[in-house]
Amino acid sequence: xxxxxxxxxxxxxxxxxxxxxxxxxxxxxxxxxxxxxxxxxxxxxxxxxxxxxxxxxxxxxxxxxxxxxxxxxxxxxxxxxxxxxxxxxxxxxxxxxxxxxxxxxxxxxxxxxxxxxxxxxxxxxxxxxxxxxxxxxxxxxxxxxxxxxxxxxxxxxxxxxxxxxxxxxxxxxxxxxxxxxxxxxxxxxxxxxxxxxxxxxxxxxxxxxxxxxxxxxxxxxxxxxxxxxxxxxxxxxxxxxxxxxxxxxxxxxxxxxxxxxxxxxxxxxxxxxxxxxxxxxxxxxxxxxxxxxxxxxxxxxxxxxxxxxxxxxxxxxxxxxxxxxxxxxxxxxxxxxxxxxxxxxxxxxxxxxxxxxxxxxxxxxxxxxxxxxxxxxxxxxxxxxxxxxxxxxxxxxxxxxxxxxxxxxxxxxxxxxxxxxxxxxxxxxxxxxxxxxxxxxxxxxxxxxxxxxxxxxxxxxxxxxxxxxxxxxxxxxxxxxxxxxxxxxxxxxxxxxxxxxxxxxxxxxxxxxxxxxxxxxxxxxxxxxxxxxxxxxxxxxxxxxxxxxxxxxxxxxxxxxxxxxxxxxxxxxxxxxxxxxxxxxxxxxx
RNA sequence: GGGGGCGUGGUGUAGCCUGGUUUAACACACUGGCCUGUCAAGCCAGAGAUCGCGGGUUCAAAUCCCGUCGCUCCCGCCA
Numbered sequence: 087x088x089x090x091x092x093x094x095x096x097x098x099x100x101x102x103x104x105x106x107x108x109x110x111x112x113x114x115x116x117x118x119x120x121x122x123x124x125x126x127x128x129x130x131x132x133x134x135x136x137x138x139x140x141x142x143x144x145x146x147x148x149x150x151x152x153x154x155x156x157x158x159x160x161x162x163x164x165x166x167x168x169x170x171x172x173x174x175x176x177x178x179x180x181x182x183x184x185x186x187x188x189x190x191x192x193x194x195x196x197x198x199x200x201x202x203x204x205x206x207x208x209x210x211x212x213x214x215x216x217x218x219x220x221x222x223x224x225x226x227x228x229x230x231x232x233x234x235x236x237x238x239x240x241x242x243x244x245x246x247x248x249x250x251x252x253x254x255x256x257x258x259x260x261x262x263x264x265x266x267x268x269x270x271x272x273x274x275x276x277x278x279x280x281x282x283x284x285x286x287x288x289x290x291x292x293x294x295x296x297x298x299x300x301x302x303x304x305x306x307x308x309x310x311x312x313x314x315x316x317x318x319x320x321x322x323x324x325x326x327x328x329x330x331x332x333x334x335x336x337x338x339x340x341x342x343x344x345x346x347x348x349x350x351x352x353x354x355x356x357x358x359x360x361x362x363x364x365x366x367x368x369x370x371x372x373x374x375x376x377x378x379x380x381x382x383x384x385x386x387x388x389x390x391x392x393x394x395x396x397x398x399x400x401x402x403x404x405x406x407x408x409x410x411x412x413x414x415x416x417x418x419x420x421x422x423x424x425x426x427x428x429x430x431x432x433x434x435x436x437x438x439x440x441x442x443x444x445x446x447x448x449x450x451x452x453x454x455x456x457x458x459x460x461x462x463x464x465x466x467x468x469x470x471x472x473x474x475x476x477x478x479x480x481x482x483x484x485x486x487x488x489x490x491x492x493x494x495x496x497x498x499x500x501x502x503x504x505x506x507x508x509x510x511x512x513x514x515x516x517x518x519x520x521x522x523x524x525x526x527x528x529x530x531x532x533x534x535x536x537x538x539x540x541x542x543x544x545x546x547x548x549x550x551x552x553x554x555x556x557x558x559x560x561x562x563x564x565x566x567x568x569x570x571x572x573x574x575x576x577x578x579x580x581x582x583x584x585x586x587x588x589x590x591x592x593x594x595x596x597x598x599x600x601x602x603x604x605x606x607x608x609x610x611x612x613x614x615x616x617x618x619x620x621x622x623x624x625x626x627x628x629x630x631x632x633x634x635x636x637x638x639x640x641x642x643x644x645x646x647x648x649x650x651x652x653x654x655x656x657x658x659x660x661x662x663x664x665x666x667x668x669x670x671x672x673x674x675x676x
Numbered sequence: 677g678g679g680g681g682c683g684u685g686g687u688g689u690a691g692c693c694u695g696g697u698u699u700a701a702c703a704c705a706c707u708g709g710c711c712u713g714u715c716a717a718g719c720c721a722g723a724g725a726u727c728g729c730g731g732g733u734u735c736a737a738a739u740c741c742c743g744u745c746g747c748u749c750c751c752g753c754c755a
Contacts, residue, residue, distance in 0.1 A: 651747085
C-alpha cells in the first residue's frame, strides 16, 4: 500500500483502484468531479490526486442514497463501499478505473462547496486571470496537477543525479546586496538601517563563486531568482534556477556533466536522449539562424547573398553593402503562392525587428520568376540567387538588407514565424543544442559603453584574451548556453578567479576603482585567498518544465505565477501597506 | 516607454464593420422536476447579463468617437 494514501479517513486512493481490488471494502476520500442522477441510481465520479473513480449509490442503501441526492460538484466526500466489477457493457474504456466502481455503503460530506466560477475540466477555456484568482481550483484540473507532478519528478531526478555526483546543496541569502550590471533589482528596505536596502538576488552568482573559494568544490541549489523587468510568456519576476558551480573544471567537464544530467532527466520520463548534444558557435548560430537560441528542429537557414547581389545596380542593396551591411535571404519553401498582402504581413513582421523592408522573389509553379526587384538583376544574378538558396518551383525567397545584426535577427524571427505558420516543426522531438564561443562584450549604444554579454564574472577565452585592450568586441568568452527547441534553457561560463583579471574586466565595463571596491570588493577580496579555477551553469527550471510539459508559457508550470503586470490575482499582491509600516522603514511615498 | 489583440449572464462565444424588429442570442454551468447503468447522461421547466469603466456624437449606442482600466502577445528591457 502506497504510504501517501493511507490515512484514518482513507484506505485507498479511488483514482488508483482497478479490477485487482474487486471485492475489497474501501474507504475513499476526494472531491465530486461530477454527479449523474438517474432518479433511481446516482453515480458520483469521485476525484483525488490520482484520478477519478465511479461511486454508485443505490436506493437500496437509503442513507447513502439520501446523501447522494444532495451532493453537488466539488463537495468533499468520504465514501465507504465495496469495489465491484461494473455490469457487462457498462465499462468505460476511457477511464483507468473504468472496469470497476465502488458500491457505496456510506457517504459522508466532509465539506460542501460553492459552485466553482469555472468548470474543473481538463480542456478549459477561460480567462487566465480568473484561473489565477482561483488557482486552487485551477490546480484541481488534471493538466495543472500533471505539470506540477512533472516538475517534482524532474527536480527529484536532478537532485538525485547531482547528489550522486558529489554535489552539495547550499542555500544562499534572499536578502542581499544590490550590485550594478544586469537586471533591475527588487529592493527590500531595511528597518534597522535607514536609507539602506537589500536586494533580492537575480541569481546566486556571487555566493556560489564564493562557495568555490570556500572549498565546497561542487555546489548546487534550486534557487529562486528575482528580476524586476517586464514579463513575457517565458519570463516571470521570480523564477527557479537549477544552479550549479564546480571547482577545477573546464568547459567540457561541465557540458558533458550536463548532458548526462539531461539524459537522466529524460530517462526518468521514459524518453531516450542522444548525447553529446550538437555544438554551434555563436557567430555561426547568428549567421545561419539569426538567433543565439536557434530552433534546429527544421532547416530554412539564412543565406548571405551579399557577394552575389553586390554592384548589380539595385541601389537599396548596394548602399547597404557599401556601408558595411549585408543582404541575407531565406527560402520559404512552398510559399510561392503567397499573395501580395500575405507578403505585406511578413514585411510588417520583420519591421518589428528593425528591418526597413523585405524583398522577395517568387518562383511560380511553372518556374517563372515573379519579383519587384528582379528587373534590377541580370539573369545570371537571378540564377545565382535561386541556386544559392536552392529555390524550386513554388518557393518564395525573402531578403533583408540591413546592418548585419538586424538582417540576421529579423530573418531569424521570420524563419521561426514561417515555420510555425507552415507547420514545419516536429513537436514530438526534443533537440538540444549548445551555443559556445559567445562574445565577451557587446556595445551598448544608449549607455555608450561595453556590456558583458553573459555576465562580468565570465572569463575570456585564452585564444582571444590578447585583444582585450585593443579590440574588446572580438574577445570570446568561455561561456555556453544550452538551447532546447529554440528556447534558452541554461547558460553558464568558466569564471574569472584572478583578482587582477576581474578588476580589469570591471574597468572595461566602465566601472571606476571606487565602484569596483564598493560594489564587488568582497568578491575581489575573496579571490585574494586562494580562489580555485571554477565554472558553472544555471538552468531555467520553469522553461525546461514548460517544454517537457508542452506548454506555451511558464505560468502553466508554476503553482502561483504573476500576471503580465506582475500582480497576483489570488492574493492581490502587490498591495498598499500601512503608514506605520512605512514609517518603520523610513519610507515616504510619492 | 511603444505597438497589436481581447473585454457582452457564473463560463465560453454570437451580435459591433453597415446604430433602430433585440424583449441582447446560443452552448456549457446553475436551480427545480422526471428518470435504475450513466460517465460530455437524457428529457421538461426556470433563474441569470443594461454589453469593463467614464465621457462624447445622435431622436436613438453593446454597436460610432475620445479617454481610461484590466488581461494578453510582442518590441524595448531581461549581465
